[in-house]
Amino acid sequence: MLDSVVLAPEPDLAERMLALEGTPPENPGKVMALQELDGSELRLHLLLEMLLGPLAPKLAEAMRSESFQLMMQGDRDDSSDVINEVWKKLELPGFPRIVRMQPDTMPKFAEKWFQADADPRYRLVLAWHLNDGGPGAPQEYSEFGVALLLGSDQLMWEKRDKLRGQAWLMRGIETEADQVEDALTQLLKAEQVESKRIRNFWHSRLKGLAQHATLGAVRDSDLKVSTHALDAAIGPQAAASRWLVYALAARMVQFGQGAQLVALPGGKGVMLNLAIKEPQGVDLPWKHSYGYTIVPFAEALFVCLFALGIGLLDTTQGWNGLDTASVVVAVLGSAGFFAARYFRREQLLHQCWRVLHGSSS
DSSP, X not given: OOEEEEEOSSTTHHHXXXXXXXXXXXXXXXXXXXXXXXXXXXXXXHHHHHHHGGGHHHHHHHHHTTOEEEEEEOSOTTHHHHHHHHHHHTTOSSOOOEEEOOTTOOOOTTSOSOOOSXXXXXXXXXXXXXXXXXXXXXXXXXXXXXXXXXXXXXXHHHTTTTOOOSOEEOOOEEEOGGGHHHHHHHHHHTTSSOGGGXXXXXXXXXXXXXXXXXXXXXXXXXXXXXXXXXXXXXXXXOGGGHHHHHHHHHHHHHTTXXXXXXXXEOSSSEEEEEEESSOOOOOXXXXXXXOOOSSOHHHHHHHHHXXXXXXXXXXXXXXXXXXXXXXXXXXXXXXXXXXXXXXXXXXXXXXXXXXXXXXXX
């Protein structure tokens, strides 16, 4: 995450929830509005201006890269037109390629995050919820707006000495509600970050079994974290508020508050993710089986046997005993070569699985 902008019903939300500034907000069950939009007839226009304005210099640079995509998750069908109007008003170059996610879409954070036809170097995620249905319309969720400017891992590698972001959002793990404890253990064993560096735990929109199982799994783990519930701070949340949670967690990473564990509803039940400062290398012992030889004897033998078989097929003379034996050896050797490669692969997979679950080294 390169940068982000958050508009929430409570100011300085992340800092206050961690008690870095002021007092933690407490509004459980209260549907809250964005006070900054009061009195405006074009509330979405104003919201988008406030989200895009602070990011304008970085967005201009991203557009010049010609590898930029805007992903929006809002609650209006005409939102792309409004985005283009605000884009032009802010004098940003060109017009972005906009992809819309439905308000209730849950990105596959354990798989491919965005189901798009390209993998741009820059991606801007705009998500919001506004209660603009009129005086008589039901208001179930609190209002919010968030913008997240994301950079691909390729971009971060190429500009590793020039470009610094707020935080890295790591690949998550999705699990059924009653399997959260095992999933959390597996996530921590993956060592995306040292467990002792995880200092805060964020969650939102978890209900019933998912909420109790997740809180219990975190409590029974060895993690020494402070727990922060977004719903208790600013009221009930819409589905798109998952982006708000990530923005708040990333901001606290930038503020030096350690790695952040995030739990949100997922397709199976619960999604667990980490936001960290910098990715760390995996500490794996070197084994001889990981290496390779300059002269690959097995591959060379396979090529020789294959060439011998082709040569014997083209002969116009009959086969003698040696030729027949050579063909048999070539066929058996080829089959043995592929069998050895297959079983070696299976052996490494099972070995990695045993190491992951701690049953053997």
